[in-house]
Amino acid sequence: MIRFRDVRFSYDDSFAMCVDEFSVEAGGQVAIYGPSGSGKTTLLNLVAGILVPDSGNVQVGPHAVSSLSDARRRYFRANHVGHVFQRFELIEYLSVLDNILHTYRISELVLTDDVRARAESLAERLDISKHLKKYPGALSQGELQRVAICRALLAKPSVILADEPTANLDAKNKTLILDLLLDESREQGAALLMVTHDHSLLDRFETTVDFSLLTGAGNG
Amino acid sequence: MDSLYIALCYLRFYKFRTIILLVCTSVILILPVALNLILTDSQRILMQRAETTPLIVGSKGSSLDLAMSALYFTEKSASDLEYLAVDELQATGLANAIPLYVKFNARGFPIVGTTEAYLDLRDHRVVAGERSLDLGQCLVGAEVAKSLGLKPGDSLVSSPEQIFDIAGVYPLKMEVAGILAPTFSADDEAIIVSLETSWIIAGLFHGHEDLEVADASVKVNHDKGALGSKLVLYSQVTGANRDSFHAHGDAAAMPVSAVVLVPDSDKSSAILQGRYLTQENPYLIIRPTEVVDRLMNSIFRFKVLLDTVVLSSALAAVLALILVFTLSIRLRQRELATNFKIGCSRMATVRMLAGEILLVLIGATLIAALVWAVIRANVGNLLGFFIQL
Numbered sequence: 001m002i003r004f005r006d007v008r009f010s011y012d013d014s015f016a017m018c019v020d021e022f023s024v025e026a027g028g029q030v031a032i033y034g035p036s037g038s039g040k041t042t043l044l045n046l047v048a049g050i051l052v053p054d055s056g057n058v059q060v061g062p063h064a065v066s067s068l069s070d071a072r073r074r075y076f077r078a079n080h081v082g083h084v085f086q087r088f089e090l091i092e093y094l095s096v097l098d099n100i101l102h103t104y105r106i107s108e109l110v111l112t113d114d115v116r117a118r119a120e121s122l123a124e125r126l127d128i129s130k131h132l133k134k135y136p137g138a139l140s141q142g143e144l145q146r147v148a149i150c151r152a153l154l155a156k157p158s159v160i161l162a163d164e165p166t167a168n169l170d171a172k173n174k175t176l177i178l179d180l181l182l183d184e185s186r187e188q189g190a191a192l193l194m195v196t197h198d199h200s201l202l203d204r205f206e207t208t209v210d211f212s213l214l215t216g217a218g219n220g
Numbered sequence: 221m222d223s224l225y226i227a228l229c230y231l232r233f234y235k236f237r238t239i240i241l242l243v244c245t246s247v248i249l250i251l252p253v254a255l256n257l258i259l260t261d262s263q264r265i266l267m268q269r270a271e272t273t274p275l276i277v278g279s280k281g282s283s284l285d286l287a288m289s290a291l292y293f294t295e296k297s298a299s300d301l302e303y304l305a306v307d308e309l310q311a312t313g314l315a316n317a318i319p320l321y322v323k324f325n326a327r328g329f330p331i332v333g334t335t336e337a338y339l340d341l342r343d344h345r346v347v348a349g350e351r352s353l354d355l356g357q358c359l360v361g362a363e364v365a366k367s368l369g370l371k372p373g374d375s376l377v378s379s380p381e382q383i384f385d386i387a388g389v390y391p392l393k394m395e396v397a398g399i400l401a402p403t404f405s406a407d408d409e410a411i412i413v414s415l416e417t418s419w420i421i422a423g424l425f426h427g428h429e430d431l432e433v434a435d436a437s438v439k440v441n442h443d444k445g446a447l448g449s450k451l452v453l454y455s456q457v458t459g460a461n462r463d464s465f466h467a468h469g470d471a472a473a474m475p476v477s478a479v480v481l482v483p484d485s486d487k488s489s490a491i492l493q494g495r496y497l498t499q500e501n502p503y504l505i506i507r508p509t510e511v512v513d514r515l516m517n518s519i520f521r522f523k524v525l526l527d528t529v530v531l532s533s534a535l536a537a538v539l540a541l542i543l544v545f546t547l548s549i550r551l552r553q554r555e556l557a558t559n560f561k562i563g564c565s566r567m568a569t570v571r572m573l574a575g576e577i578l579l580v581l582i583g584a585t586l587i588a589a590l591v592w593a594v595i596r597a598n599v600g601n602l603l604g605f606f607i608q609l
Contacts (some may be wrong), residue, residue: 050561071565078563089558093233094226105222106564106572135233151562 001026001191002047002159007056007066009039009046017042017215019056024207026061026158029185029192031202034211040195041086043211044161047193048081049073060159078107082152082190084162084181088144090136090151096123097132100150109155122150126180142173149177153184160185162194166201178204223568227575238580244541245584248534250591255530257592259523261599263516266291269405270508272342274489275481277301277309277317277496280504287511290478292406293322293330300475303415305503307472309479312495314488319476321418326378326394329364331411333418333476341482342407348372349398353414355465356457358394362402363409370396375456376411378421392421393456404600419474420457420465427454427465481505545577 004022017039024030032040045051046058049065052073058066063076077083090099100119104111123129126146128139136144145165152160162181166174178201185192194205202208231238269291278286279299288294300321309317318341321333332338336353344359345351349372351359360370370376374396394413402408419425454461467474483489496505549556559569595602 048561074560074563074565076563077561081563083561085558085561089554089561091555091558093230095229098226098229102226102559103562105226106559106562106568108565111222 001028001061002193003057003059004046005057005059007046007053007058009042009051009053015039015042019043019215022209022214024191024193026191027185027189028207029182029205030194030207030209031205032193032195032209032211032214033197033199033202034214036197038211039215040211041163044083044163044193044195047159048077048083048161050077075108078103078109079155080158082155082157082160084145084148084152084160084165086163086165086167088136088148090144090147092136095133095135096128096139096147099136099147100154102151103155115154119150119154122153126150126176142169145169145173145177149180153180156188156190158188158190160190160192160194162192164195164197166196166198174198174201223571224575224579226572227579230572230576231579238583241541241544241580242583242587244537245580246587246591248537248541249584249588251534252527252530253588253592254595255523255526257595258599258602259516259519261596262603263512265405265600265603266512266516267509270512273480273508274483275315275492275505276478276508277305277481277503277505278478280502283504283506283511284515286478286504286506287508289322290320290480291508293332293410295322295330300477301479301503302472303474303476304472306476306479309481309492312492314492315481315483318480318482319415320478320480321415321422321475322477323475324378324418324421326376326411327368328379329361329367329409329411331358331378331413331418331421333413333415335415337482338412338480341480342403342405344403344407344412345401346398347401349396352397353412353417354397355414355416355462356392356394356420357397357413358417359398359400359412360396361400361408361410361412364411365396365399370399372396372398390423390453390455392417395457415474415476416465417457419467422475424469424474425465425467427457427461545573549573 002022002024004019007019007022008016009018010016032043034040042051046053047060047065049058049068050073053066056066057064060076060080063080065073065076068076091102094102097119098105100123101111101116103109104115109115120129120132123132126149128143128146128150131139131143131147136147139147149162149165152162160181165177165181169177181192181194182204184190196202270287273291276286276290278290279301281299285294303319306317306319309315316337318335318337319333320338322330323333324331334353339351339353339359346359347362349359353359358376360368360376364370368376376394376396377391378394380391394411394417400407400412416425420427454464457465481492483492493505493507495501496503556569
């Protein structure tokens with residue numbers, strides 16, 4: 001499903017990352033842990049096509065992400081990737097419901113009544129349905145994270161990328177969010193790739209990866 | 221549509237910023253248009269009234285002040301003429317002379333002393349009451365009646381020239397004889413009375429109780445015409461005291477502010493102008509259309525300068541708006557980056573930002589159109605305000 005082969009990526013001269021071989025099967029649930037600044041977020045961005053490797057190949061399903069044009073990568077992200085960002089990345093001037101539907105409004109995805117119904121259903125499941133008309137500024141950290149997850153899962157992505165989605169959350173919210181991500185991945189057969197610092201969550205995943213071993217030369 | 225929806229959400233969320241943008245943009249749009257509208261409509265209104273007033277005669281001085289005083293009843297006029305001038309002008313047989321005496325006001329509206337001929341000249345008819353200019357009565361313009369809530373039979377008291385002038389003009393309580401139909405001119409805001417009534421207000425005509433039947437104490441020195449303080453002067457003309465009103469002195473020396481001349485023909489007009497244009501003549505004769513034309517020419521010359529200033533300001537404001545939008549895009553880098561990360565196409569970003577500009581422009585255009593309509597409907601009032609200034 002996700003396959004990295006001989007991937008080299010660098011930010012100017014200050015950061016370099018090499019992944020010789022890394023793969024996740026469809027429906028696979030992988031937790032990646034490692035020191036801060038080692039490039040875990042970069043790895044997720046390479047999967048999503050937000051970043052393009054200097055060399056090597058990133059393949060997601062039938063898509064050779066690293067070879068796609070900018071426009072195709074954008075389309076690929078909207079269609080196939082559900083990305084939960086570390087800092088939620090919600091739009092402050094849109095209501096919770098509009099934030100959840102946002103990907104549909106700014107991409108080539110078609111916003112139908114079924115999509116709206118699924119958005120409301122996801123919100124119900126994550127216990128944020130009473131906040132749908134509120135703005136993000138009026139929500140707690142846990143609620144914001146749940147909104148971000150709803151947005152990521154709405155398009156039934158084949159790849160779910162979660163960048164420390166449980167950071168700064170209390171135990172109850174951590175469990176709720178992790179359960180949802182794992183369930184959704186299982187139900188949709190989507191690959192789940194989650195970056196975390198929280199080692200207590202690792203035993204919930206079928207595969208865990210120490211990022212420093214994966215990259216070898218990662219210099220953080 | 222989605223892009224417009226997101227743009228609308230953005231503008232709605234940042235209300236204060238949006239209002240400022242709307243106001244700035246609408247000001248840029250409306251300023252040159254409104255200026256042009258006010259000037260062209262003012263010219264039309266001024267010219268319309270000037271054209272129905274063939275000639276005006278007044279004391280020597282400013283022709284503009286004379287025209288404004290006779291056409292718009294402003295108080296800025298040179299010294300008064302004597303009524304003798306009206307007789308002289310009438311005696312030429314070349315024109316109908318209509319005197320105007322504009323000196324006083326009642327509750328902020330000018331009192332215009334004149335004759336029935338003025339009502340005919342302006343084609344005035346009444347919508348209520350009678351078209352009567354009997355002594356002590358008044359006809360009120362449509363706007364006066366509306367503002368003061370007057371109807372026929374009501375009373376209206378003239379305002380004293382100054383509160384502490386106890387030896388000066390006393391207020392006269394006038395009876396409203398009729399309400400004039402609206403003419404959308406300065407007459408709508410005027411109180412029209414007979415010349416004699418205006419002289420009563422000036423203290424030049426008065427009525428008092430019969431000296432023969434009055435208490436002896438009022439007759440201090442009857443032989444010399446001196447009267448005591450107990451003599452009752454009438455402050456209202458009634459059926460019972462109407463006959464007692466009189467003037468002391470020569471009627472020909474009574475004041476008038478201006479005389480409107482309606483010549484029989486163009487030839488008569490030319491003769492009158494030639495006759496009164498000489499240096500030795502104590503009067504000033506003007507053609508209001510020429511005065512208004514000169515005034516508008518001066519204003520339009522000034523307008524060229526004003527247009528330059530307005531356009532420069534508009535250009536500066538447009539640049540400021542571009543700066544605001546550019547800065548706004550910079551401030552929204554994180555939001556745009558989020559959109560990019562979740563798959564926003566470049567076109568969608570462009571559509572969103574263009575949508576915001578489009579909505580601001582539409583909103584500003586609507587506001588500008590509303591302001592334009594308000595100005596258009598009130599050009600006459602604005603003009604009246606500026607004339608009074």
